[in-house]
Amino acid sequence: MKETLPAVKVENVSVLFNLNKEKIDNLKEYFIKLVTRKLHYTEFWALTDVSFEIMPGERLGVLGFNGAGKSTLLKVVAGVLKPTKGSVKVNGVIAPMLELGAGFDMNYTGRENIYLYGATMGYSRKFIDSKIDEIIEFSELQEFMNVPVKNYSSGMRARLGFSIATAVCPEVLILDEVLSVGDAKFKKKSEAKIKSMFDKGVTVIFVSHNTDQVRRLCTKAILIEKGKITASGTAKDVCDIYDEKVNKKK
Amino acid sequence: MVKNLYKYRYLLFEIVKKNIKLQYRNSVLGVFWTFLQPLLTTLVLVLVFSNIFGRSSEEVLNYPVYLLCGRLLYEFYTQSTKRAMRSIRLSASVIKKVYIPKYIYPISNVISTMITFLISMLVLVCFILYFQFFTDNPVNVSGYMFLSPVPLLILFVLCIGVGLILSVLEVFFKDIEYLYDVFCMLIFYLTPIFYNVSQLNIESKLVLTALKLNPLYSIVSMFRSCVLFGRMWEWSDFLYASVFAVVTVIIGAVAFYKKQDKFILHI
Numbered sequence: 001m002k003e004t005l006p007a008v009k010v011e012n013v014s015v016l017f018n019l020n021k022e023k024i025d026n027l028k029e030y031f032i033k034l035v036t037r038k039l040h041y042t043e044f045w046a047l048t049d050v051s052f053e054i055m056p057g058e059r060l061g062v063l064g065f066n067g068a069g070k071s072t073l074l075k076v077v078a079g080v081l082k083p084t085k086g087s088v089k090v091n092g093v094i095a096p097m098l099e100l101g102a103g104f105d106m107n108y109t110g111r112e113n114i115y116l117y118g119a120t121m122g123y124s125r126k127f128i129d130s131k132i133d134e135i136i137e138f139s140e141l142q143e144f145m146n147v148p149v150k151n152y153s154s155g156m157r158a159r160l161g162f163s164i165a166t167a168v169c170p171e172v173l174i175l176d177e178v179l180s181v182g183d184a185k186f187k188k189k190s191e192a193k194i195k196s197m198f199d200k201g202v203t204v205i206f207v208s209h210n211t212d213q214v215r216r217l218c219t220k221a222i223l224i225e226k227g228k229i230t231a232s233g234t235a236k237d238v239c240d241i242y243d244e245k246v247n248k249k250k
Numbered sequence: 251m252v253k254n255l256y257k258y259r260y261l262l263f264e265i266v267k268k269n270i271k272l273q274y275r276n277s278v279l280g281v282f283w284t285f286l287q288p289l290l291t292t293l294v295l296v297l298v299f300s301n302i303f304g305r306s307s308e309e310v311l312n313y314p315v316y317l318l319c320g321r322l323l324y325e326f327y328t329q330s331t332k333r334a335m336r337s338i339r340l341s342a343s344v345i346k347k348v349y350i351p352k353y354i355y356p357i358s359n360v361i362s363t364m365i366t367f368l369i370s371m372l373v374l375v376c377f378i379l380y381f382q383f384f385t386d387n388p389v390n391v392s393g394y395m396f397l398s399p400v401p402l403l404i405l406f407v408l409c410i411g412v413g414l415i416l417s418v419l420e421v422f423f424k425d426i427e428y429l430y431d432v433f434c435m436l437i438f439y440l441t442p443i444f445y446n447v448s449q450l451n452i453e454s455k456l457v458l459t460a461l462k463l464n465p466l467y468s469i470v471s472m473f474r475s476c477v478l479f480g481r482m483w484e485w486s487d488f489l490y491a492s493v494f495a496v497v498t499v500i501i502g503a504v505a506f507y508k509k510q511d512k513f514i515l516h517i
Binding site for chain 1: 257258260261263265268272276343344345346348349350425511514515
């Protein structure tokens, strides 16, 4: 049965970074250090042996303190970063929503950027043509469509990015603290939009520090500490553990 | 890789379009600069060098056209490879967030430069027409002109290869940008753009070999044979340039393929 395939399967993923004490990016330094054997790296495992599965329609919350490896994990799932060990399998279209508006060109107008951003996400021109009215309407930026994006406010930029990214219903959606986009009015609208995508059965990976949001939106959760999964289970259980750890730290 | 490129062909198209559209946006004369820039720089070169190298002879035939041929090709080579070199770093914000085949960036930059280059070829057409009808110093217009896309295609392949290699190097060593500027200046003098090799009476075998090892030398010679002299190119030039271009592309593709997963750690 096709239905039983997990939407995202992460198996024994480890990621190693070489942290050099200073960044070497010119030849001279590199050769001097190579010859004098001072080319030391501090090995740093951002993730060690992380495994989990998400079934279609499940919503996974990822909790963890700063620097625990959450963003690295998302990058691995999005296919941007190759894991040093282990494998990641994603069934279906994956839509990363990490830092909205990263694919924009500042000198391009809003309308042109919709096409560019859409193409970056792998959509065809026809597809964007069919969605463009919807995107413009949702972003509420009708009057600004022919203005270069560099003249947008950061809120407007984020609104446009959000509208493009959610115009399609992907199979897997990565949300990296994006539910705080724009003003209160738009925030409500975007939460409603995301909820409606949930109802369509989209698989979600949701990163947040806000345990209330995770409790509300996710079905299960994992807690990452220093690159390792230290807790996993239902959203409620993991959030309780996380809250407890936060309180202890205080 | 080919299948992947087909899937992302629309992205390739969009980036090429963006590069061309943004290049002249906000400038008053806009797209006219594609003609004006080569026209004006060629005028400068003609003014400077016409007394020294400008005697039209059998090897040069028509100095302004001779010069323009070389300059246009050289400009395309340097512009496209320099842009391709910087493309990965300039797209860091996207590459870090979304999975896209990274080779799209160097390749799209070469393609967009190629398109503006082809537009600027109109200047060459105007030059040829002008000398044909208004002077007694015409160019050898002949059927060989239809063969001129061949050297351009070889040049395009060469630029893709060099662009791929440079873009990989640039990610790991930013110094290559400055080194390459110097290298391009060297190439400018090693390519017979404003001079003709036989006029120089070079006796040193070493210098002559150095000149001939430069693939741009062969490509420019081929192009001039078709456009200016109206005769077939030297087949040795053809062989050397095309083999050089293909080998460069293979090296570039292999280097890019092997190193691309490491890009994200360095940009």
